[in-house]
Amino acid sequence: MSIRVGILGYGNLGRGVECAIKQNQDMELVAVFTRRSPENVHILSEGVAVCHIDDVEKWQDKIDVMILCGGSATDLPVQTPKYAEMFNVIDSFDTHAKIPEHFANVDAAAAKSGKVAIISVGWDPGMFSLNRMYAGAVLPEGKDYTFWGKGVSQGHSDAIRRIPGVKDAKQYTIPVEAALEEVRKGTNPELTTRQKHTRECFVVLEEGADAAKVEETIKTMPNYFADYDTTVHFISEEELKANHSGIPHGGFVLRSGKTGWNGEHNHLIEYSLKLDSNPEFTSSVIVAYARAAYRMAAEGQKGCKTVLDVAPAYLSAKSGAELRKELL
Amino acid sequence: MSIRVGILGYGNLGRGVECAIKQNQDMELVAVFTRRSPENVHILSEGVAVCHIDDVEKWQDKIDVMILCGGSATDLPVQTPKYAEMFNVIDSFDTHAKIPEHFANVDAAAAKSGKVAIISVGWDPGMFSLNRMYAGAVLPEGKDYTFWGKGVSQGHSDAIRRIPGVKDAKQYTIPVEAALEEVRKGTNPELTTRQKHTRECFVVLEEGADAAKVEETIKTMPNYFADYDTTVHFISEEELKANHSGIPHGGFVLRSGKTGWNGEHNHLIEYSLKLDSNPEFTSSVIVAYARAAYRMAAEGQKGCKTVLDVAPAYLSAKSGAELRKELL
Numbered sequence: 001m002s003i004r005v006g007i008l009g010y011g012n013l014g015r016g017v018e019c020a021i022k023q024n025q026d027m028e029l030v031a032v033f034t035r036r037s038p039e040n041v042h043i044l045s046e047g048v049a050v051c052h053i054d055d056v057e058k059w060q061d062k063i064d065v066m067i068l069c070g071g072s073a074t075d076l077p078v079q080t081p082k083y084a085e086m087f088n089v090i091d092s093f094d095t096h097a098k099i100p101e102h103f104a105n106v107d108a109a110a111a112k113s114g115k116v117a118i119i120s121v122g123w124d125p126g127m128f129s130l131n132r133m134y135a136g137a138v139l140p141e142g143k144d145y146t147f148w149g150k151g152v153s154q155g156h157s158d159a160i161r162r163i164p165g166v167k168d169a170k171q172y173t174i175p176v177e178a179a180l181e182e183v184r185k186g187t188n189p190e191l192t193t194r195q196k197h198t199r200e201c202f203v204v205l206e207e208g209a210d211a212a213k214v215e216e217t218i219k220t221m222p223n224y225f226a227d228y229d230t231t232v233h234f235i236s237e238e239e240l241k242a243n244h245s246g247i248p249h250g251g252f253v254l255r256s257g258k259t260g261w262n263g264e265h266n267h268l269i270e271y272s273l274k275l276d277s278n279p280e281f282t283s284s285v286i287v288a289y290a291r292a293a294y295r296m297a298a299e300g301q302k303g304c305k306t307v308l309d310v311a312p313a314y315l316s317a318k319s320g321a322e323l324r325k326e327l328l
Numbered sequence: 329m330s331i332r333v334g335i336l337g338y339g340n341l342g343r344g345v346e347c348a349i350k351q352n353q354d355m356e357l358v359a360v361f362t363r364r365s366p367e368n369v370h371i372l373s374e375g376v377a378v379c380h381i382d383d384v385e386k387w388q389d390k391i392d393v394m395i396l397c398g399g400s401a402t403d404l405p406v407q408t409p410k411y412a413e414m415f416n417v418i419d420s421f422d423t424h425a426k427i428p429e430h431f432a433n434v435d436a437a438a439a440k441s442g443k444v445a446i447i448s449v450g451w452d453p454g455m456f457s458l459n460r461m462y463a464g465a466v467l468p469e470g471k472d473y474t475f476w477g478k479g480v481s482q483g484h485s486d487a488i489r490r491i492p493g494v495k496d497a498k499q500y501t502i503p504v505e506a507a508l509e510e511v512r513k514g515t516n517p518e519l520t521t522r523q524k525h526t527r528e529c530f531v532v533l534e535e536g537a538d539a540a541k542v543e544e545t546i547k548t549m550p551n552y553f554a555d556y557d558t559t560v561h562f563i564s565e566e567e568l569k570a571n572h573s574g575i576p577h578g579g580f581v582l583r584s585g586k587t588g589w590n591g592e593h594n595h596l597i598e599y600s601l602k603l604d605s606n607p608e609f610t611s612s613v614i615v616a617y618a619r620a621a622y623r624m625a626a627e628g629q630k631g632c633k634t635v636l637d638v639a640p641a642y643l644s645a646k647s648g649a650e651l652r653k654e655l656l
Contacts, residue, residue, distance in 0.1 A: 019589045023468045044589050099656050100649065125656045127462065130640055131599075132655045134455065137616040137643035138609075140351045184602075259612055261347045261372050265604035267612075269455075274512075276593035281466075284587055284595075288465040308641040308651050312458055315465035321428065323636050327460045328427050328453045 002028035003294045005287075006059060008083065009069035010034050010041055010050075012247070013092065016283025017067050018044055024287060026317045030063060060086050064297075065290040067091075077102060084109040084117040084304075088293045090286050092122040099125065099306075107304035116297040117304045121289045122282040123273055124148070128253045130307050131271040135255035139267060142257020143188045147175035147196060151249025151278065159224045160201055163217050165209030168237065170244040172200045175252065186256045186266040199230045202244050204237045249278040288315040330356035331622045333615075334387060336411065337397035338362050338369055338378075340575070341420065344611025345395050346372055352615060354645045358391060388414050392625075393618040395419075405430060412437040412445040412632075416621045418614050420450040427453065427634075435632035444625040445632045449617045450610040451601055452476070456581045458635050459599040463583035467595060470585020471516045475503035475524060479577025479606065487552045488529055491545050493537030496565060498572040500528045503580060514584045514594040527558040530572050532565045577606040616643040 005021055007014045010032050021029045022045070031049040034041045038050040051059075056066075066087035068079050072095045080091045084106050093102050099120055110117040120126065124146070132144055153173045160169035179196050182189045201218055205211060215232045218225055250273040259265050275281045289307065292314035296305070313323055333349055335342045338360050349357045350373070359377040362369045366378040379387075384394075394415035396407050404421045411417050412434055421430050427448055438445040448454065452474070460472055481501045488497035507524050510517045529546055533539060543560045546553055578601040587593050603609045617635065620642035624633070641651055 016587070019587060022589070023587075096656065100653055103652055120656055127466070127597075129656045130462070133640045133644060133651065134458070136655070137619075137640075138455070138612050140645075259344070259347060259351075259605060259608040261350070265608050267604060267609050268600075268602040270598075270600045270602075271459075272596075272598045274596040274598075276595060277587060280587040280593055281595050284466050291465075306652060306656055308656065309639050309648070311637050311639045312461045312465075313636040316461065320637070323461065324431055324634060325428055327464070328424065328448055328457045328634055328636070 002026055003291060004028055004030045004062060004064045005290055006031050006033060006056075006063040006066045006087070007069055008033045008053065008056065008066055008079065009075065010043065011069065012279035013283055013286075014067075014069035015044065016277070016280040017069060017286060019280060020284045020287040023284075024291070024317065027287065027291065031059060056083070057086060063087060064294050065090065067286055067290055077105070080117065080119060081105045081109040084115055085113045086115075088116045088297045090118050090121055090290050090293055092126075092282055092286060093120045094122060094125055096125065103304050103306070111303045114302045116293045116301055118289050118293050118306065118310065119304060120306055121286050123275075123285060124251065126282070126285050126307055127273065128251070128271070131253040131269075132255070133308055135253070135257075135269040135271075139255055139257025139259070139269065141259075141263060142255050142267075145183045145191070145254045145256075146251065147180060147254075148251040149173040149175050149197065149249070151251070151275070152247050156199065156201075156224055159221060160203060160218055163214055165206050165214050166203055167206045168204040168240055170202045170240060172202075174198045174200055180252060180254075183254050183256060184268055184270070186268060188256055193227045194229060197228060199225055199228045201230065201232045202235050202240055203232060204240050205234060246276065247278045248276055249281075250274045291315060291317065330354055331619060332356055332358045332390060332392045333618055334359045334361060334384075334391040334394045334415070335397055336361045336381065336384065336394055336407070337403065338371065339397065340607035341611055341614075342395075342397040343372065344605070344608040345397060345614060347608060348612045348615040351612075352619070352645065355615065355619065359387060384411070385414060391415060392622050393418060395614055395618055405433070408445065408447060409433045409437040412443055413441045414443075416444045416625045418446050418449055418618050418621055420454075420610055420614060421448045422450060422453055424453065431632050431634070439631045442630045444621045444629055446617050446621050446634065446638065447632060448634055449614050451603075451613060452579065454610070454613050454635055455601065456579065456599070459581040459597075460583070461636055463581070463585075463597040463599075467583055467585025467587070467597065469587075469591060470583050470595075473511045473519070473582040473584075474579065475508060475582075476579040477501040477503050477525065477577070479579070479603070480572075480575050482575075484527065484529075484552055487549060488531060488546055491542055493534050493542050494531055495534045496532040496568055498530045498568060500530075502526045502528055508580060508582075511582050511584060512596055512598070514596060516584055521555045522557060525556060527553055527556045529558065529560045530563050530568055531560060532568050533562060574604065575606045576604055577609075578602045619643060619645065 033053045068091040076093045106117045156171035252272045255269045361381045396419040400423045408419045434445045484499035580600045583597045
């Protein structure tokens with residue numbers, strides 16, 4: 001029997017989850033829940049129910065894992081504890097500073113309902129967190145580095161779009177190759193914000209807008225751009241659509257550390273992602289963890305978990321014996 | 329109270345484990361066991377017992393985890409099941425094809441004694457296996473690639489040393505950069521053995537040996553060299569000592585895969601290691617898993633495990649709350 005999955009929220013992430021489920025033969029999408037009018041939501045899968053979010057309670061016996069595809073700012077802090085009272089759930093909550101609080105809220109709900117909730121699943125937090133965890137445990141005397149990009153930052157693109165005179169914009173975060181190389185040498189450099197990443201902006205202006213003023217506003221914007229070397233390109237709307245409509249991302253997690261009686265040997269652990277579609281990759285990670293949540297719940301586990309709490313073998317459709325034979 | 333660790337077997341790996349324990353404040357080395365006369369074995373730690381292996385049974389109440397540092401060919405197939413009857417144990421069994429059989433033997437012993445045994449810990453098998461596991465679960469439609477090196481292959485160095493006329497030798501396995509780049513492009517190439525790695529040999533000849541004949545013997549040696557592009561350098565004994573006495577290694581695990589409703593987006597996951605000391609890094613991984621074995625046993629778990637069965641958080645000395653706050 002397949003693992004029956006529900007999707008709550010059908011934007012880029014929800015659609016990515018739908019695509020990822022299709023790649024996993026042991027999983028089956030049974031329903032998509034939306035705050036919109038269901039008849040206005042057109043999903044890719046045939047024969048799958050699209051329901052209003054208010055009807056979700058009726059699906060408690062028909063769904064093994066509910067994947068919550070809302071946003072971290074306002075949706076998930078409310079939704080994840082709420083739906084953990086009814087379902088095993090997965091979310092991709094990514095406001096790093098608020099994870100402890102979110103964990104506590106979700107844990108209380110899931111412990112009470114006897115469900116498994118896995119939060120903050122994706123690539124950062126997610127696969128990057130795992131790599132920081134493993135590398136730090138293996139090389140206790142060392143230093144971590146995380147670089148993001150090259151990729152689209154939605155938050156920075158939005159910040160540019162809010163500037164008067166800007167019609168549309170896309171912002172790329174780019175790791176500085178020289179800084180990456182310095183880390184790879186094992187010198188454990190102290191790197192400033194400016195030394196690690198640059199920011200490249202592609203901006204479409206409103207008719208009659210002052211380009212010089214927009215550029216100045218971008219480059220001096222506190223928190224978002226002021227601490228970085230920022231490049232601004234003004235382009236046409238057509239060019240933005242043609243060349244900058246994708247949502248690529250990625251990055252690097254490195255740990256450089258020492259071993260030996262007197263720390264005489266250097267080691268470098270590097271993990272990197274190069275992603276054509278940020279939401280689809282995040283969704284693929286989420287679906288693997290949905291399998292884990294189902295299995296852990298079937299074993300009688302309950303409460304809130306993160307990727308750090310999930311044994312890797314739970315993620316795979318293969319048996320322990322197959323994994324040992326093929327992957328070890 | 330510290331986790332009390334014993335080391336069984338004191339070669340490069342045993343010494344590496346000793347060094348790694350020193351870096352972990354929650355762990356304490358309490359005894360080293362050897363087949364040699366203990367008075368002839370000089371360890372780095374002060375105040376730690378060096379005992380004959382025949383006395384190991386007396387230490388059952390004094391050691392929380394025994395780290396088995398013998399070889400995979402003849403030591404571990406016997407030792408790991410044997411000592412899993414008395415202790416929680418870790419080994420680095422790395423004969424890939426025999427892992428299922430070894431697992432079964434160790435599992436029977438550990439299930440009976442109620443101990444936890446974690447086998448095949450290191451970097452391959454070990455960290456590389458984990459990365460194959462995670463990447464395959466996240467990108468089910470994709471292809472795995474493993475490249476080894478640049479690093480010293482002990483087996484290939486030994487094979488050269490057995491050739492008549494060879495006094496000493498060191499062999500480096502080197503990944504082919506062009507093949508790596510092709511994989512990174514996402515073209516999912518089919519690569520032959522020769523296309524993936526080259527082999528570079530540094531050979532010291534016996535007085536009067538025939539260099540041309542030795543080179544021919546190396547390059548045509550079945551399994552070891554015949555399928556590779558191999559370079560042979562003849563050097564002096566002094567040069568070998570001065571420039572080739574280290575045991576560096578490393579490698580790359582890559583997975584290239586597709587997502588999207590029709591597989592329209594490409595993704596690349598890459599994990600790499602650059603290690604100055606192969607045995608010391610392996611030891612560092614082992615010591616992190618010794619902590620996991622101790623904790624899993626304390627929770628009442630038992631039987632044989634591999635890295636695929638161990639939740640990441642068990643590896644760290646930090647609490648779940650600390651990990652969520654600092655790493656997620």
